[in-house]
Amino acid sequence: MSAIEDLLERRRRGLDRLTPAEAHAAVARGALLVDTRPESYRVAEGAIPGAVVIERNVLEWRLDPTSPDRIPEADAPDRQIIVFCNEGYASSLAAAGLRELGLTRATDLVGGFRAWAAAGLPVEPGAGDGARPAG
Numbered sequence: 001m002s003a004i005e006d007l008l009e010r011r012r013r014g015l016d017r018l019t020p021a022e023a024h025a026a027v028a029r030g031a032l033l034v035d036t037r038p039e040s041y042r043v044a045e046g047a048i049p050g051a052v053v054i055e056r057n058v059l060e061w062r063l064d065p066t067s068p069d070r071i072p073e074a075d076a077p078d079r080q081i082i083v084f085c086n087e088g089y090a091s092s093l094a095a096a097g098l099r100e101l102g103l104t105r106a107t108d109l110v111g112g113f114r115a116w117a118a119a120g121l122p123v124e125p126g127a128g129d130g131a132r133p134a135g
Contacts, residue, residue: 014096017092019110020115027082031081035048036056036090056085056090059083064103077102079105086114088110092108
């Protein structure tokens with residue numbers, strides 16, 4: 001096993017990762033869905049309606065409820081936050097980092113955006129139409 005595979009396995013142990021269907025239901029109950037994919041991926045593959053776009057390099061600052069640079073939706077450390085990337089690898093590391101900041105319900109989407117789309121859940125085409133930039 002490579003070092004990154006080992007790290008990923010360890011970080012995922014602390015997460016309650018959600019399938020696309022579970023994430024969709026959680027969003028309907030008020031969870032915050034966060035898209036960390038680069039713009040080129042959103043342009044090429046589309047976006048999940050209502051997801052907040054936060055570039056990975058500023059994720060912690062935007063979601064930390066104690067940060068002066070937070071987004072309005074980052075209102076409480078116990079808010080459920082579901083981070084996703086393209087395939088569900090980088091998002092696991094990001095979600096684990098958010099948990100280290102005290103965001104107790106941060107998690108990620110198993111399989112990322114591609115699994116969401118493959119499950120037939122809502123996707124908007126193009127340049128992230130419907131996603132609200134926050135990065």
